[in-house]
Amino acid sequence: MDTANDKPRLVLIGNGMAGMRTVEELLKLTPDMYDITVFGAEPWGNYNRIMLSPVLASEKTVDEIMLNDDAWYAERGITLHKGRRIERIDRVNRRVIAEDGTEAPYDRLLLATGSDPVMIPVPGHELEGVVAFRDIHDVDAMLAASRAHQHAVVIGGGLLGLEAANGLMRQGMEVTVVHLMDHLMERQLDAEAAGMLRGSLEERGMRFRMAHQTEAILGEDRVTGVRFTDGSEVEADLVVMAVGIRPNTALAESAGLHCERGVVVNDTMQTYDPSIYAVGECVQHRGATYGLVAPLWEQAKVCANHLAEYGIGRYEGSMTSTKLKVTGIDLFSAGDFTGDETTEDLVFKDAARGVYKRLVLKDNRIQGAVLYGDTLDGSWYFQLMRDGTPVADIRENLLFGQAHIGDSGHGDEASRVAAMPDNAEICGCNGVCKGEIVQAISEHKLFTLEDVRAHTKASNSCGSCTGLVESLLATTLGGDYSDAPAKKPVCACTDHSHDEVRAAITRDGLKTMDAVFEALDWKTPNGCHVCRPALNYYLLAAWPKDYQDDAQSRFINERAHGNIQKDGTYSVVPRIWGGVTTPAELRAIAEVAERYQVPTVKFTGGQRIDLLGVKKADLPAMWRDLGDAGFVSGHAYGKALRTVKTCVGSEWCRFGTQDSTGLGIQLERMSWGSWTPHKFKMAVSGCPRNCAEATIKDLGVVCVDSGYELHVGGNGGVKVRATDFLCKVETEAEVLEYAGAFMQFYREDARYLERTAPWIERVGLTRVKERLVDDAENRAALYARFLESQEVAQVDPWAERAAGHAAHEFIPITPVDAPPRQGVSA
Amino acid sequence: MSWLAICPLEDIPPLGARVVASPNGDIAVFRAADDRVFALRDQCPHKGGPLSQGIVHGERVTCPLHNWVIDLQSGEATGADSGCTHAFPIRVTDGQVWLDFSGATGDAADDTAEVPVACREAG
Numbered sequence: 001m002d003t004a005n006d007k008p009r010l011v012l013i014g015n016g017m018a019g020m021r022t023v024e025e026l027l028k029l030t031p032d033m034y035d036i037t038v039f040g041a042e043p044w045g046n047y048n049r050i051m052l053s054p055v056l057a058s059e060k061t062v063d064e065i066m067l068n069d070d071a072w073y074a075e076r077g078i079t080l081h082k083g084r085r086i087e088r089i090d091r092v093n094r095r096v097i098a099e100d101g102t103e104a105p106y107d108r109l110l111l112a113t114g115s116d117p118v119m120i121p122v123p124g125h126e127l128e129g130v131v132a133f134r135d136i137h138d139v140d141a142m143l144a145a146s147r148a149h150q151h152a153v154v155i156g157g158g159l160l161g162l163e164a165a166n167g168l169m170r171q172g173m174e175v176t177v178v179h180l181m182d183h184l185m186e187r188q189l190d191a192e193a194a195g196m197l198r199g200s201l202e203e204r205g206m207r208f209r210m211a212h213q214t215e216a217i218l219g220e221d222r223v224t225g226v227r228f229t230d231g232s233e234v235e236a237d238l239v240v241m242a243v244g245i246r247p248n249t250a251l252a253e254s255a256g257l258h259c260e261r262g263v264v265v266n267d268t269m270q271t272y273d274p275s276i277y278a279v280g281e282c283v284q285h286r287g288a289t290y291g292l293v294a295p296l297w298e299q300a301k302v303c304a305n306h307l308a309e310y311g312i313g314r315y316e317g318s319m320t321s322t323k324l325k326v327t328g329i330d331l332f333s334a335g336d337f338t339g340d341e342t343t344e345d346l347v348f349k350d351a352a353r354g355v356y357k358r359l360v361l362k363d364n365r366i367q368g369a370v371l372y373g374d375t376l377d378g379s380w381y382f383q384l385m386r387d388g389t390p391v392a393d394i395r396e397n398l399l400f401g402q403a404h405i406g407d408s409g410h411g412d413e414a415s416r417v418a419a420m421p422d423n424a425e426i427c428g429c430n431g432v433c434k435g436e437i438v439q440a441i442s443e444h445k446l447f448t449l450e451d452v453r454a455h456t457k458a459s460n461s462c463g464s465c466t467g468l469v470e471s472l473l474a475t476t477l478g479g480d481y482s483d484a485p486a487k488k489p490v491c492a493c494t495d496h497s498h499d500e501v502r503a504a505i506t507r508d509g510l511k512t513m514d515a516v517f518e519a520l521d522w523k524t525p526n527g528c529h530v531c532r533p534a535l536n537y538y539l540l541a542a543w544p545k546d547y548q549d550d551a552q553s554r555f556i557n558e559r560a561h562g563n564i565q566k567d568g569t570y571s572v573v574p575r576i577w578g579g580v581t582t583p584a585e586l587r588a589i590a591e592v593a594e595r596y597q598v599p600t601v602k603f604t605g606g607q608r609i610d611l612l613g614v615k616k617a618d619l620p621a622m623w624r625d626l627g628d629a630g631f632v633s634g635h636a637y638g639k640a641l642r643t644v645k646t647c648v649g650s651e652w653c654r655f656g657t658q659d660s661t662g663l664g665i666q667l668e669r670m671s672w673g674s675w676t677p678h679k680f681k682m683a684v685s686g687c688p689r690n691c692a693e694a695t696i697k698d699l700g701v702v703c704v705d706s707g708y709e710l711h712v713g714g715n716g717g718v719k720v721r722a723t724d725f726l727c728k729v730e731t732e733a734e735v736l737e738y739a740g741a742f743m744q745f746y747r748e749d750a751r752y753l754e755r756t757a758p759w760i761e762r763v764g765l766t767r768v769k770e771r772l773v774d775d776a777e778n779r780a781a782l783y784a785r786f787l788e789s790q791e792v793a794q795v796d797p798w799a800e801r802a803a804g805h806a807a808h809e810f811i812p813i814t815p816v817d818a819p820p821r822q823g824v825s826a
Numbered sequence: 827m828s829w830l831a832i833c834p835l836e837d838i839p840p841l842g843a844r845v846v847a848s849p850n851g852d853i854a855v856f857r858a859a860d861d862r863v864f865a866l867r868d869q870c871p872h873k874g875g876p877l878s879q880g881i882v883h884g885e886r887v888t889c890p891l892h893n894w895v896i897d898l899q900s901g902e903a904t905g906a907d908s909g910c911t912h913a914f915p916i917r918v919t920d921g922q923v924w925l926d927f928s929g930a931t932g933d934a935a936d937d938t939a940e941v942p943v944a945c946r947e948a949g
Binding site for chain 2: 430454455456457524525526527528529532533551552553554555556559560564566568808812813814
């Protein structure tokens with residue numbers, strides 16, 4: 001290497017979305033590793049190509065879709081050569097040569113040459129007025145034509161063609177769409193949806209020539225018309241070819257790289273020359289080429305990971321979904337909807353309302369989806385499809401959408417968020433309004449939830465508004481957000497997902513946090529506040545008896561065994577089994593409250609007593625006093641079993657069918673002290689009147705005359721969700737077994753900070769039933785593992801601290817010549 | 827400068843913190859994984875959260891109230907946030923932690939800790 005600073009040189013050919021995304025990801029991982037040079041054939045900076053349709057339709061300006069301006073490159077020390085097309089790659093001497101003679105040597109080369117629009121080579125295709133729909137230049141040409149001319153013909157009735165046609169119509173042109181097939185968007189839509197789409201486009205004035213093949217483009221200098229193979233003709237001053245794209249492989253081929261339809265790459269995005277990588281539309285991976293943005297992002301991430309020499313990411317292909325960016329027309333399609341004798345169709349059609357939905361199911365899972373007129377649930381279906389969630393249990397309501405399955409009480413987020421005024425508060429924790437988020441997204445060109453969190457703090461605390469923020473991203477970005485990668489890393493410290501980390505911990509027998517960091521190539525020396533608590537939980541759940549809990553990886557609530565309040569004080573909640581107490585216990589609590597001058601005493605929603613406003617230094621002494629009165633910690637602060645709420649049941653109630661109070665106490669005695677991915681609440685109601693509100697708990701028991709109904713996945717929290725019915729059992733012993741087994745399954749399967757409601761919606765109730773109800777052996781094994789981990793879990797943290805454990809946590813250091821603080825003893 | 831011995835290093839857990847009660851408000855003393863120590867006013871620049879109660883990672887601490895991530899060296903908020911809390915000179919000699927909180931002096935009215943805290947000059 002002969003650069004002055006001896007850094008390896010990275011050259012990027014192609015200043016488009018895929019290439020620059022890779023560079024951005026790389027800079028995030030390692031800002032200073034390479035000397036970076038970028039060549040772009042277009043004379044502009046890096047822009048958001050997927051937004052060209054809104055530019056053509058005058059819904060956005062070119063400036064609004066620029067991603068990084070010249071200053072951005074300069075600030076990062078990146079050399080940018082705009083408007084210089086690379087003519088040759090000299091692999092022997094490792095340099096690239098541009099048309100104008102500019103040369104740049106490389107140690108690593110990244111190809112992101114994108115694709116070219118396919119131009120049908122009919123006579124006249126080179127006439128003035130014949131354009132593609134690919135870059136800003138094409139859009140300018142179309143806009144200019146629309147000002148001077150009247151008649152436009154768009155060849156191609158696919159996604160791009162229809163967006164071009166819509167844009168030209170919005171500019172006042174008369175537009176005819178010519179399509180070879182007899183229905184539009186045949187790769188994304190079935191005939192029914194395509195017919196409805198055509199109908200509504202025709203209503204707007206768009207004309208169609210279906211099943212027409214272009215024979216020639218007519219004209220002397222400038223185009224005047226189009227003739228078809230059946231001899232008919234149509235007048236035209238502008239012809240837009242939008243019949244497809246072809247990966248741009250010319251440069252790679254001339255350099256001797258192996259190409260088929262695209263530049264062939266492996267799972268690490270390397271071409272056949274290991275020092276040359278390729279990403280984006282120019283690439284062919286496992287036989288597939290992609291023309292949508294989501295796969296490019298996944299590729300960019302993997303490629304950056306390897307360029308940074310982390311060497312752990314793999315790209316395994318993408319599942320994609322499509323939306324049509326034509327304002328006022330809602331259309332969504334994903335997966336394979338062709339169907340055959342092994343698939344089933346679920347179809348909903350309301351012609352008067354202009355709504356059509358079709359889901360193709362195979363083996364109980366969604367294989368394809370076509371939505372027209374009402375696409376609000378598109379991303380939900382896509383998620384179910386991508387996760388392979390079995391849908392048998394929700395099949396009857398599936399077509400009516402997510403609002404009819406879970407999430408009851410809040411309704412659909414996308415429509416809700418669209419209707420909100422700018423000053424509506426989205427994130428209640430951090431007080432962030434819709435307007436601020438939308439502004440941040442457009443101003444800082446944010447693409448991901450993480451970006452929005454970093455810039456606005458929205459969705460950064462309890463996370464309950466995450467769905468709303470995602471909807472805002474989707475509406476602000478124009479619908480491409482839902483195509484974001486399926487796999488989400490735990491945090492910025494790693495590329496591994498929660499599931500991958502968990503799998504590695506058990507598979508490779510990783511028993512310490514350092515072992516996890518080491519084995520999975522963590523990017524930070526000791527993680528961060530996001531991954532460490534998750535890892536601590538996963539290790540604890542996997543190795544309950546071997547793993548040494550790491551206090552420094554716990555959020556302060558769990559470290560100090562109380563909820564931190566806004567003023568830095570804590571709250572104390574003693575466990576009151578099943579909500580049943582005695583005058584002596586109440587007296588003891590009252591005395592403690594007075595002794596420590598507790599400012600607020602309050603009943604919690606879970607039938608416990610909350611002592612609020614306690615100074616941290618007072619906690620151990622208070623716990624000791626409560627412990628002396630027979631209390632243990634209520635874990636009201638933890639991702640743990642919180643409470644078991646009960647009604648009075650058959651002991652007192654004239655309707656009670658079983659001893660709900662006694663059963664609640666047994667459940668709480670069995671499960672207290674257990675750590676779970678998120679807080680876990682139970683309730684037992686003595687009859688179907690459900691006074692303990694058992695059907696909005698993580699696990700609820702409703703007693704009936706003949707036994708006990710078990711309900712799971714309920715949530716009275718930020719998203720109210722009624723439980724799903726799991727099964728009915730006859731004895732209390734069975735209730736305990738099912739409850740323990742359910743908790744253990746949740747402990748072993750859910751991601752950290754995922755409550756049972758979203759977990760069940762993600763994995764499907766069917767799967768939970770298969771493992772818990774249908775498989776008695778597995779249920780017994782889960783229950784046994786739960787009880788085994790409880791052997792070591794049921795240690796009262798209050799008693800430990802009162803006895804002096806981790807005393808440093810509670811006692812400040814008092815400097816020698818400073819006055820000691822009130823209430824502190826060393 | 828007025829250096830004060832505050833505690834042996836081992837009294838601060840690795841990746842943890844202790845609080846020094848000073849006449850002018852609490853000071854959080856942090857210990858990184860590599861045993862370097864840092865001292866910040868125990869007050870997040872955002873809403874005054876006790877940084878000493880946060881999770882320490884690398885050279886940073888995450889405030890327990892709203893997850894602001896504060897650089898331990900400079901006291902500056904990181905990421906897209908901006909704000910700064912006062913950083914105090916601190917050092918370890920022979921296993922003993924020394925703190926200079928002369929910078930925290932002011933009249934007793936500052937005790938309420940509502941007064942905005944100026945940042946230490948760079949360096």
